[in-house]
Amino acid sequence: METVADFLVALRRGTLSAREAIELALLRIAASDPAIRAFLSVRTDEARAQAARVDEQRAQGVAVGPLAGLPFGVKDVICERDLECTCCSKILTGYRPPYNATVIERLRAAGAIPVGRLNMDEFAMGSSTEHSAFHPTRNPWDTTRIPGGSSGGSAAAVAARMTPMTLGSDTGGSIRQPAALCGVTGLKPTYGRVSRYGLVAYASSLDQIGPLALSAEDVALVLPHLAGHDPQDSTSAAVPVPDYVAGLSGDIRGLRVGVPKEYFVAGLDQEVRHAVQAAIARLGALGARVEEVSLPHTEYAIATYYVVATAEASSNLARYDGIHYGACAADTQNLLEVYTNTRRQFFGDEVIRRIMLGTYVLSAGYYDAYYLKALQVRTLIKRDFDAAFEKVDVLVTPTSPTPAFTLGERTADPLQMYLADIFTVSVNLAGIPGLSIPCGFSEKGLPIGLQLLAKPFDEATLLKVGHAYQCATDYHTRRPAICTDLFDEEAKE
Amino acid sequence: MISHRDVAYLARLSRLAMSDADLAVFMPQLQQILAYIEQLRALDTTGIEPTAHVLPLRNVTRADDVGESLPQDAALQSAPHAGDGFFRVPAVIE
Numbered sequence: 001m002e003t004v005a006d007f008l009v010a011l012r013r014g015t016l017s018a019r020e021a022i023e024l025a026l027l028r029i030a031a032s033d034p035a036i037r038a039f040l041s042v043r044t045d046e047a048r049a050q051a052a053r054v055d056e057q058r059a060q061g062v063a064v065g066p067l068a069g070l071p072f073g074v075k076d077v078i079c080e081r082d083l084e085c086t087c088c089s090k091i092l093t094g095y096r097p098p099y100n101a102t103v104i105e106r107l108r109a110a111g112a113i114p115v116g117r118l119n120m121d122e123f124a125m126g127s128s129t130e131h132s133a134f135h136p137t138r139n140p141w142d143t144t145r146i147p148g149g150s151s152g153g154s155a156a157a158v159a160a161r162m163t164p165m166t167l168g169s170d171t172g173g174s175i176r177q178p179a180a181l182c183g184v185t186g187l188k189p190t191y192g193r194v195s196r197y198g199l200v201a202y203a204s205s206l207d208q209i210g211p212l213a214l215s216a217e218d219v220a221l222v223l224p225h226l227a228g229h230d231p232q233d234s235t236s237a238a239v240p241v242p243d244y245v246a247g248l249s250g251d252i253r254g255l256r257v258g259v260p261k262e263y264f265v266a267g268l269d270q271e272v273r274h275a276v277q278a279a280i281a282r283l284g285a286l287g288a289r290v291e292e293v294s295l296p297h298t299e300y301a302i303a304t305y306y307v308v309a310t311a312e313a314s315s316n317l318a319r320y321d322g323i324h325y326g327a328c329a330a331d332t333q334n335l336l337e338v339y340t341n342t343r344r345q346f347f348g349d350e351v352i353r354r355i356m357l358g359t360y361v362l363s364a365g366y367y368d369a370y371y372l373k374a375l376q377v378r379t380l381i382k383r384d385f386d387a388a389f390e391k392v393d394v395l396v397t398p399t400s401p402t403p404a405f406t407l408g409e410r411t412a413d414p415l416q417m418y419l420a421d422i423f424t425v426s427v428n429l430a431g432i433p434g435l436s437i438p439c440g441f442s443e444k445g446l447p448i449g450l451q452l453l454a455k456p457f458d459e460a461t462l463l464k465v466g467h468a469y470q471c472a473t474d475y476h477t478r479r480p481a482i483c484t485d486l487f488d489e490e491a492k493e
Numbered sequence: 494m495i496s497h498r499d500v501a502y503l504a505r506l507s508r509l510a511m512s513d514a515d516l517a518v519f520m521p522q523l524q525q526i527l528a529y530i531e532q533l534r535a536l537d538t539t540g541i542e543p544t545a546h547v548l549p550l551r552n553v554t555r556a557d558d559v560g561e562s563l564p565q566d567a568a569l570q571s572a573p574h575a576g577d578g579f580f581r582v583p584a585v586i587e
Contacts, residue, residue: 098567192548205546234553235546303530314507321508323580328573335583340510352509353522359507360495360523361530373533375543380536382544415525431547456547 004164004218011069018054018069022047025071025115029162031486037137038157040076042116050113067225068111073157073166076117077124079198080104087200088132089122091346092326101198102230103167103209110225118153118166122348124174124202126150127420130411131350139182140480141446145404148178155182158212161483165213165222169199171206172305173424176436179212180399180449183438185476186212187219190456191431192237195230203312206428215476216466220244239457247460248467253287258392262298263423269402275440275448276398286468293392295384298426300377302418305425307361307374314358353414382430389455394465397423399436399449427453435462438475495524
């Protein structure tokens with residue numbers, strides 16, 4: 001009992017009650033999380049009560065939702081009514097949102113049960129989850145290493161089989177990079193595919209919510225319950241949501257796969273290169289037509305991203321003023337000090353760096369040179385993808401240039417940390433969907449991720465390719481040793 | 494190259510109470526990141542339209558119907574200082 005598919009089949013057949021599903025998740029969290037620390041909090045009583053209601057409805061023959069009884073975890077950037085939401089920042093200490101995010105409303109309406117809040121880099125700014133104001137999360141494959149970020153808790157919880165699905169958010173790679181580093185499957189949907197209502201804003205033109213799970217099939221099972229227009233988010237698109245599961249034919253014969261040559265350059269780890277090349281060969285063996293393509297502005301993506309994202313962040317984070325919600329500095333003399341002391345005292349260093357950088361690129365005299373320039377380069381990056389998708393159906397790249405690095409390895413050098421996002425940020429700038437799936441392991445046993453990209457709103461093709469690849473490989477089914485023992489015990493019982 | 498004075502000015506614009514010791518830590522980091530961003534200048538973008546947003550959206554409107562609003566006590570529930578139905582702040586008028 002590991003995947004979303006496993007859980008849903010058993011729940012629908014009645015061989016597993018919702019209460020048993022929740023107990024299984026709680027048991028696994030209790031067993032594995034002390035060493036991983038993916039969760040910030042677990043809502044035991046409410047989850048049990050919700051599960052009991054599902055079981056009662058089933059017993060009475062009342063129709064239940066398609067995900068009824070499925071446990072899931074929530075990144076601490078997505079609002080759940082009356083439950084503390086901090087974005088792993090001290091500045092939001094005590095903030096209890098008075099409403100649910102649309103994704104939470106929709107998943108709950110489908111019967112899924114949220115079991116806890118997941119760790120992340122503060123305000124989703126980071127690539128290692130070391131920027132959490134609370135504690136770092138550890139990679140289930142090697143607890144001396146980071147799980148990636150910013151959705152590190154979401155990826156680690158799925159990798160260690162604590163919950164079969166979690167929600168993350170992705171502004172520059174924050175779902176895909178931790179999915180790759182933890183050996184799970186993670187989708188950043190097209191910008192506008194999933195409502196952002198109730199997602200605490202970092203960079204509003206780039207942010208998207210998406211699911212992390214153990215397979216493309218699992219993502220296909222969950223995505224229809226996240227996607228679609230929401231009147232509460234005017235940037236959510238009124239584009240029809242297809243039946244993703246029905247599209248998982250396993251047949252990718254004749255599909256055109258593009259390999260962007262700019263992603264296979266110096267700085268790409270040799271083991272990652274070999275694993276990704278082997279995966280591309282596998283897609284060819286499955287009948288796809290593989291060809292080289294060019295995305296010529298790739299080298300400018302990181303610089304463009306860190307101008308656009310920080311500019312938007314500096315505006316979005318202006319709302320943390322010590323007045324409306326969260327923490328407030330003590331012993332202030334006047335209103336200005338309430339603002340300045342609260343923000344200095346309760347924002348972490350990475351958040352301060354990005355606010356200052358964003359303020360700089362938007363300030364008088366620098367706006368044209370930095371911000372406007374970056375928006376123009378963003379157009380060029382988007383055009384690169386438009387041109388590539390005239391020739392091919394999907395693009396295939398590495399997700400991360402290296403496997404998971406060790407805790408503390410990059411925290412002293414912010415720019416080095418930013419370069420971890422080199423293969424993921426372009427996707428957010430262009431607004432297209434991206435899926436990361438496991439495609440191998442390094443000699444040290446660390447997972448390696450393959451990134452699949454498609455045209456806007458064509459998540460169906462990504463999931464179809466991911467599923468075909470996962471039907472032919474078993475990387476996505478391997479378990480880290482930390483939870484293998486637990487599964488051995490469960491099997492004995 | 495961004496100077497100590499520039500960084501102090503940025504801190505003020507960003508409403509961050511930064512000490513000189515803070516500025517000494519952040520200045521070289523911002524210098525390093527800005528030096529990296531400088532590479533954008535090498536690219537000729539004459540006549541290229543800026544993309545602030547990827548969706549072709551224009552003035553999204555909704556029907557002007559009366560709906561539910563957030564109740565006052567819910568809006569105030571997370572405020573560090575509230576009272577009498579208001580957010581409390583230090584006096585701004587002498």
